[in-house]
Amino acid sequence: MADKKIRDFYTTRRKILKGMLGAAGAGALGCMLVPFGTIKAPSGKKGRQKIAKGDRLVYAVGPNAGKEIKVSDLAINKGTLAFPKGKEEHNNLILLFRAKESEFQKPTKINYTVDGFCAYSAICTHMGCTVEWYPEKQFSFDFPHLFCPCHQSVFDVFHGAKVLAGPAPRPLPQLPLMISGGVIAAAGDFDGPIGPQPGGK
Numbered sequence: 001m002a003d004k005k006i007r008d009f010y011t012t013r014r015k016i017l018k019g020m021l022g023a024a025g026a027g028a029l030g031c032m033l034v035p036f037g038t039i040k041a042p043s044g045k046k047g048r049q050k051i052a053k054g055d056r057l058v059y060a061v062g063p064n065a066g067k068e069i070k071v072s073d074l075a076i077n078k079g080t081l082a083f084p085k086g087k088e089e090h091n092n093l094i095l096l097f098r099a100k101e102s103e104f105q106k107p108t109k110i111n112y113t114v115d116g117f118c119a120y121s122a123i124c125t126h127m128g129c130t131v132e133w134y135p136e137k138q139f140s141f142d143f144p145h146l147f148c149p150c151h152q153s154v155f156d157v158f159h160g161a162k163v164l165a166g167p168a169p170r171p172l173p174q175l176p177l178m179i180s181g182g183v184i185a186a187a188g189d190f191d192g193p194i195g196p197q198p199g200g201k
């Protein structure tokens, strides 16, 4: 079933690219893809402040940017970009979402989730673009997933953010969560290295 979804995904993608080439020619294709690259991570910054147990999560974008994320803020199937409070730097960007607890399966670290909340690094392991939350059907994926718009990598949020499609070489690291005074907080740091690594691994 999953194999069929992945085949369908690539078929859809091929059709889109073919249509773009037919309409504008190969030379224009590069220009048309430029907007996808505009959210690429700033390069050259290696270090980051480690996330510690008890660091409260705040909204990274939107009108509530900087405000703490309360448990009551996010219903099932909602997601947002977040930062650990006081450590708002690109390599600490988090994709936080909420789902039914029964949906999470290994290799998701179930003990890293809390009350249906789950969080992964929002930095794609391919080339460092920001991944996006898709709670609805997109292409042939009819279940919630994370999508990287730069080169169309797809990550399975219910199975440890494993890679379902695209060039990303490995899953997104997961962040352990806890609840502190009604606010979502980290229970420690990510369980793996952030973003692309030397050698493309």
Ligand code: FES
Residues within 6 Å of the ligand: 124, 125, 126, 127, 128, 129, 148, 149, 150, 151, 152, 153, 166, 167, 168
């Ligand atoms: S940077 Fe995400 S797929 Fe390339």
